[in-house]
Amino acid sequence: MQINRTGSAQWSGGLKDGKGQISTQSGALNHYPYGFASRFEGVPxxxxxxxxxxxxxxxFTMALSLILNEAGFTAESMETTAKVTLxxxxxxxxIxxxxxxxxxxxxxxxxxxxxxLANKAKAGCPVSKALASVPITLEVHAA
Incomplete structure:
Protein backbone atom coordinates (compact mmCIF):
# COMPACT_ATOMS: atom_id res chain seq x y z
CA MET A 1 0.00 0.00 0.00
CA GLN A 2 1.29 3.45 -0.89
CA ILE A 3 -0.20 6.69 0.42
CA ASN A 4 0.78 10.07 -0.97
CA ARG A 5 0.00 13.38 0.76
CA THR A 6 1.02 16.83 -0.37
CA GLY A 7 1.95 20.10 1.18
CA SER A 8 2.92 23.17 -0.78
CA ALA A 9 4.65 26.48 -0.26
CA GLN A 10 4.46 29.71 -2.22
CA TRP A 11 7.03 32.49 -1.80
CA SER A 12 7.69 35.94 -3.21
CA GLY A 13 10.47 38.41 -2.42
CA GLY A 14 13.80 38.10 -0.69
CA LEU A 15 14.57 36.20 2.48
CA LYS A 16 13.95 38.96 5.04
CA ASP A 17 11.35 41.03 3.18
CA GLY A 18 9.63 38.14 1.42
CA LYS A 19 6.42 36.46 2.36
CA GLY A 20 5.17 32.96 1.89
CA GLN A 21 2.09 30.83 2.27
CA ILE A 22 1.84 27.18 3.17
CA SER A 23 -1.03 24.89 2.20
CA THR A 24 -1.87 21.26 2.84
CA GLN A 25 -3.82 18.82 0.72
CA SER A 26 -6.43 18.42 3.50
CA GLY A 27 -7.01 22.16 3.71
CA ALA A 28 -5.95 22.24 7.38
CA LEU A 29 -3.57 24.97 6.23
CA ASN A 30 -4.77 27.02 3.30
CA HIS A 31 -2.38 29.76 2.23
CA TYR A 32 -1.27 30.13 5.86
CA PRO A 33 1.41 32.84 6.18
CA TYR A 34 5.04 32.17 6.97
CA GLY A 35 8.23 34.12 6.52
CA PHE A 36 11.49 35.22 8.05
CA ALA A 37 9.76 37.14 10.86
CA SER A 38 7.55 34.20 11.90
CA ARG A 39 10.54 31.88 11.82
CA PHE A 40 13.17 34.00 13.54
CA GLU A 41 11.45 36.94 15.23
CA GLY A 42 8.33 35.53 16.88
CA VAL A 43 5.88 37.32 14.57
CA PRO A 44 2.54 35.50 14.07
CA PHE A 60 4.44 9.43 17.51
CA THR A 61 1.24 9.61 19.57
CA MET A 62 -0.73 7.67 16.95
CA ALA A 63 2.01 5.02 16.75
CA LEU A 64 2.02 4.74 20.54
CA SER A 65 -1.73 4.20 20.53
CA LEU A 66 -1.23 1.21 18.23
CA ILE A 67 1.62 -0.18 20.33
CA LEU A 68 -0.42 0.20 23.51
CA ASN A 69 -3.36 -1.64 21.93
CA GLU A 70 -1.07 -4.45 20.78
CA ALA A 71 0.16 -4.75 24.40
CA GLY A 72 -3.40 -4.91 25.72
CA PHE A 73 -3.75 -1.30 26.88
CA THR A 74 -5.93 1.61 25.80
CA ALA A 75 -4.90 5.17 26.59
CA GLU A 76 -7.44 7.26 28.41
CA SER A 77 -5.49 10.33 27.32
CA MET A 78 -2.11 11.23 25.82
CA GLU A 79 -0.56 14.55 24.95
CA THR A 80 2.77 14.96 23.18
CA THR A 81 4.78 18.12 22.58
CA ALA A 82 7.69 18.06 20.14
CA LYS A 83 10.29 20.77 20.70
CA VAL A 84 12.28 21.21 17.49
CA THR A 85 15.60 23.04 17.90
CA LEU A 86 16.95 25.13 15.01
CA ILE A 95 17.66 21.25 13.06
CA LEU A 117 6.20 1.26 24.92
CA ALA A 118 6.69 4.99 24.29
CA ASN A 119 10.35 4.37 23.40
CA LYS A 120 9.24 1.68 20.98
CA ALA A 121 6.87 4.19 19.33
CA LYS A 122 9.63 6.83 19.19
CA ALA A 123 11.89 4.41 17.33
CA GLY A 124 9.22 3.09 15.02
CA CYS A 125 6.94 5.94 14.01
CA PRO A 126 7.36 6.93 10.34
CA VAL A 127 8.23 10.57 11.14
CA SER A 128 10.92 9.51 13.65
CA LYS A 129 12.37 7.29 10.95
CA ALA A 130 12.32 10.16 8.43
CA LEU A 131 14.07 12.43 10.93
CA ALA A 132 16.65 9.82 12.01
CA SER A 133 19.59 12.13 11.27
CA VAL A 134 18.45 14.37 14.15
CA PRO A 135 18.90 13.31 17.80
CA ILE A 136 15.43 12.58 19.21
CA THR A 137 14.90 12.40 22.97
CA LEU A 138 11.82 11.41 24.92
CA GLU A 139 10.50 12.40 28.33
CA VAL A 140 7.53 10.41 29.67
CA HIS A 141 5.11 11.38 32.43
CA ALA A 142 2.36 9.00 33.53
CA ALA A 143 -0.66 10.92 34.73
Whole structure:
Protein backbone atom coordinates (compact mmCIF):
# COMPACT_ATOMS: atom_id res chain seq x y z
CA MET A 1 0.00 0.00 0.00
CA GLN A 2 1.29 3.45 -0.89
CA ILE A 3 -0.20 6.69 0.42
CA ASN A 4 0.78 10.07 -0.97
CA ARG A 5 0.00 13.38 0.76
CA THR A 6 1.02 16.83 -0.37
CA GLY A 7 1.95 20.10 1.18
CA SER A 8 2.92 23.17 -0.78
CA ALA A 9 4.65 26.48 -0.26
CA GLN A 10 4.46 29.71 -2.22
CA TRP A 11 7.03 32.49 -1.80
CA SER A 12 7.69 35.94 -3.21
CA GLY A 13 10.47 38.41 -2.42
CA GLY A 14 13.80 38.10 -0.69
CA LEU A 15 14.57 36.20 2.48
CA LYS A 16 13.95 38.96 5.04
CA ASP A 17 11.35 41.03 3.18
CA GLY A 18 9.63 38.14 1.42
CA LYS A 19 6.42 36.46 2.36
CA GLY A 20 5.17 32.96 1.89
CA GLN A 21 2.09 30.83 2.27
CA ILE A 22 1.84 27.18 3.17
CA SER A 23 -1.03 24.89 2.20
CA THR A 24 -1.87 21.26 2.84
CA GLN A 25 -3.82 18.82 0.72
CA SER A 26 -6.43 18.42 3.50
CA GLY A 27 -7.01 22.16 3.71
CA ALA A 28 -5.95 22.24 7.38
CA LEU A 29 -3.57 24.97 6.23
CA ASN A 30 -4.77 27.02 3.30
CA HIS A 31 -2.38 29.76 2.23
CA TYR A 32 -1.27 30.13 5.86
CA PRO A 33 1.41 32.84 6.18
CA TYR A 34 5.04 32.17 6.97
CA GLY A 35 8.23 34.12 6.52
CA PHE A 36 11.49 35.22 8.05
CA ALA A 37 9.76 37.14 10.86
CA SER A 38 7.55 34.20 11.90
CA ARG A 39 10.54 31.88 11.82
CA PHE A 40 13.17 34.00 13.54
CA GLU A 41 11.45 36.94 15.23
CA GLY A 42 8.33 35.53 16.88
CA VAL A 43 5.88 37.32 14.57
CA PRO A 44 2.54 35.50 14.07
CA UNK A 45 2.55 32.91 11.32
CA UNK A 46 3.98 29.44 11.04
CA UNK A 47 7.42 28.06 10.28
CA UNK A 48 8.88 24.76 9.10
CA UNK A 49 10.11 23.77 12.57
CA UNK A 50 6.70 23.97 14.25
CA UNK A 51 5.15 22.07 11.36
CA UNK A 52 7.75 19.32 11.75
CA UNK A 53 7.05 19.33 15.49
CA UNK A 54 3.30 18.98 14.99
CA UNK A 55 3.78 16.20 12.45
CA UNK A 56 6.20 14.35 14.73
CA UNK A 57 3.99 14.70 17.82
CA UNK A 58 0.96 13.48 15.89
CA UNK A 59 2.72 10.52 14.29
CA PHE A 60 4.44 9.43 17.51
CA THR A 61 1.24 9.61 19.57
CA MET A 62 -0.73 7.67 16.95
CA ALA A 63 2.01 5.02 16.75
CA LEU A 64 2.02 4.74 20.54
CA SER A 65 -1.73 4.20 20.53
CA LEU A 66 -1.23 1.21 18.23
CA ILE A 67 1.62 -0.18 20.33
CA LEU A 68 -0.42 0.20 23.51
CA ASN A 69 -3.36 -1.64 21.93
CA GLU A 70 -1.07 -4.45 20.78
CA ALA A 71 0.16 -4.75 24.40
CA GLY A 72 -3.40 -4.91 25.72
CA PHE A 73 -3.75 -1.30 26.88
CA THR A 74 -5.93 1.61 25.80
CA ALA A 75 -4.90 5.17 26.59
CA GLU A 76 -7.44 7.26 28.41
CA SER A 77 -5.49 10.33 27.32
CA MET A 78 -2.11 11.23 25.82
CA GLU A 79 -0.56 14.55 24.95
CA THR A 80 2.77 14.96 23.18
CA THR A 81 4.78 18.12 22.58
CA ALA A 82 7.69 18.06 20.14
CA LYS A 83 10.29 20.77 20.70
CA VAL A 84 12.28 21.21 17.49
CA THR A 85 15.60 23.04 17.90
CA LEU A 86 16.95 25.13 15.01
CA UNK A 87 20.49 26.42 15.45
CA UNK A 88 23.08 28.35 13.52
CA UNK A 89 25.85 25.95 12.59
CA UNK A 90 28.82 26.07 10.28
CA UNK A 91 27.40 26.50 6.80
CA UNK A 92 23.99 27.86 7.83
CA UNK A 93 21.16 26.59 10.00
CA UNK A 94 20.25 23.06 11.00
CA ILE A 95 17.66 21.25 13.06
CA UNK A 96 19.90 19.89 15.79
CA UNK A 97 17.47 18.20 18.18
CA UNK A 98 13.89 17.12 18.72
CA UNK A 99 12.61 16.54 22.25
CA UNK A 100 9.31 14.76 22.71
CA UNK A 101 7.46 15.26 25.98
CA UNK A 102 4.64 12.80 26.55
CA UNK A 103 2.04 12.88 29.29
CA UNK A 104 -0.47 10.08 29.34
CA UNK A 105 -2.95 8.17 31.38
CA UNK A 106 -3.04 4.49 30.50
CA UNK A 107 -5.06 2.34 32.89
CA UNK A 108 -3.22 -0.86 33.84
CA UNK A 109 0.21 0.30 32.63
CA UNK A 110 2.75 1.42 35.18
CA UNK A 111 5.21 4.19 34.32
CA UNK A 112 7.99 1.73 33.42
CA UNK A 113 5.78 -0.13 30.93
CA UNK A 114 4.40 3.12 29.51
CA UNK A 115 7.95 4.42 29.03
CA UNK A 116 9.07 1.16 27.41
CA LEU A 117 6.20 1.26 24.92
CA ALA A 118 6.69 4.99 24.29
CA ASN A 119 10.35 4.37 23.40
CA LYS A 120 9.24 1.68 20.98
CA ALA A 121 6.87 4.19 19.33
CA LYS A 122 9.63 6.83 19.19
CA ALA A 123 11.89 4.41 17.33
CA GLY A 124 9.22 3.09 15.02
CA CYS A 125 6.94 5.94 14.01
CA PRO A 126 7.36 6.93 10.34
CA VAL A 127 8.23 10.57 11.14
CA SER A 128 10.92 9.51 13.65
CA LYS A 129 12.37 7.29 10.95
CA ALA A 130 12.32 10.16 8.43
CA LEU A 131 14.07 12.43 10.93
CA ALA A 132 16.65 9.82 12.01
CA SER A 133 19.59 12.13 11.27
CA VAL A 134 18.45 14.37 14.15
CA PRO A 135 18.90 13.31 17.80
CA ILE A 136 15.43 12.58 19.21
CA THR A 137 14.90 12.40 22.97
CA LEU A 138 11.82 11.41 24.92
CA GLU A 139 10.50 12.40 28.33
CA VAL A 140 7.53 10.41 29.67
CA HIS A 141 5.11 11.38 32.43
CA ALA A 142 2.36 9.00 33.53
CA ALA A 143 -0.66 10.92 34.73
Missing amino acids: GTNPEELIGAAHAGC ESVEGGFA TAIHLTLTGKVPGADEAKFTE
